[in-house]
Amino acid sequence: MDLILAGGHVIDPRSARSGVSDVGFSGNRVAGVAEKLDTSTARKTIDVSGKYVVPGLIDLHTHVYHGGTSLGVDADHLARRAGTTTFVDAGSAGPGNFLGFHDHVIQRSRARILAFLNISFAGIYAHTLRVGECKDLELCDPAVTLDKAREFGDSIIGIKVRVGAYTSAGNGAAPLKLAKQASDALHKPLMSHIDLPPPTIQEVVDTLGPGDILTHCFRPQQNQPFGPAGMIYPEVIGARERGVVFDVGHGLGSLGFETASRMLELGFEPDCISSDVHAESIDGPAYDLLHVMSKFMALGMGLEKVVEKATVAPARAIGHSEIGYLGDGALADATIFHIEEGRFTYVDTIGETISSDSRLVCDGLVIDGTFWDAAET
Numbered sequence: 001m002d003l004i005l006a007g008g009h010v011i012d013p014r015s016a017r018s019g020v021s022d023v024g025f026s027g028n029r030v031a032g033v034a035e036k037l038d039t040s041t042a043r044k045t046i047d048v049s050g051k052y053v054v055p056g057l058i059d060l061h062t063h064v065y066h067g068g069t070s071l072g073v074d075a076d077h078l079a080r081r082a083g084t085t086t087f088v089d090a091g092s093a094g095p096g097n098f099l100g101f102h103d104h105v106i107q108r109s110r111a112r113i114l115a116f117l118n119i120s121f122a123g124i125y126a127h128t129l130r131v132g133e134c135k136d137l138e139l140c141d142p143a144v145t146l147d148k149a150r151e152f153g154d155s156i157i158g159i160k161v162r163v164g165a166y167t168s169a170g171n172g173a174a175p176l177k178l179a180k181q182a183s184d185a186l187h188k189p190l191m192s193h194i195d196l197p198p199p200t201i202q203e204v205v206d207t208l209g210p211g212d213i214l215t216h217c218f219r220p221q222q223n224q225p226f227g228p229a230g231m232i233y234p235e236v237i238g239a240r241e242r243g244v245v246f247d248v249g250h251g252l253g254s255l256g257f258e259t260a261s262r263m264l265e266l267g268f269e270p271d272c273i274s275s276d277v278h279a280e281s282i283d284g285p286a287y288d289l290l291h292v293m294s295k296f297m298a299l300g301m302g303l304e305k306v307v308e309k310a311t312v313a314p315a316r317a318i319g320h321s322e323i324g325y326l327g328d329g330a331l332a333d334a335t336i337f338h339i340e341e342g343r344f345t346y347v348d349t350i351g352e353t354i355s356s357d358s359r360l361v362c363d364g365l366v367i368d369g370t371f372w373d374a375a376e377t
Ligand SMILES: [Zn+2]
Pocket: 061, 062, 063, 090, 251, 276
């Protein structure tokens, strides 16, 4: 073994494992998980007793085209604080500027980066100015998008579209339909954003098929997943039944505690917990993935559940079988954290607050077999 994390409490939902174990890595693969591994011949052993060891966290919705778009943040810089080993970029780049993202960011990053390709040619190019990239349908070309997604098939795991009053303006759901043409031809998932109507959440989910992803699923106020009487829209229930994936995508404006509490009360959990971390949400209200997981624990979700929704669930959503678990042969990614006790106040995207007596704090990461100490920057 090159590295053994010894004595931590391992939670690996895909293997149904929860208990004290050692985790060993050899090269860039997980090489063993057992109550006791032989540390005498290991090149490096780190005592993680008293801490949790989980599969490297996968943040299904981030913006990490740092320097290439106004909303990009630096994945390597954020990884330790966030506990994230895989950043899935949600459409920062489109077919017109994906090469720059690939060559200058993805290739050079030590943290793992995968990407949804935006249907709009230059991706999310003017977030700071609130100019939506889907306001002009001439920018949304399914054939051009498909070609680029095939060219970068190792990095691109799906297609992204943003529709709503802010992002597609008078075009309503039209860009979503164009993006769906590209993702269907690609046989990879489509991730759709929603903001204020039009289109309505019902129109959006009705366009999504099995494996497609609705992000910002627990929005506050308009385009919540339930109607004025507090009952979940039948279209939303139908979408879940046919396999549409519901993703949190917290961000600057897309998580309401009232919405989330109501949905959890009705037994409708999100499939994936993600941060939508970007330049305007990294210093609050989203902060990072561990912070958003802490919020769901404050809303009543158990630790093992939040871990599942940030490991095996997003891995499945992007069709990646080598990350999000700690079994033999998995890529050598892990997140080490502890639960800090105290009095913490969490804020959603409309200023509502909830309190809790705990939060998750990252102690370190393993990415591709290399240990990253969270105390270093
Ligand atoms: Zn986003």
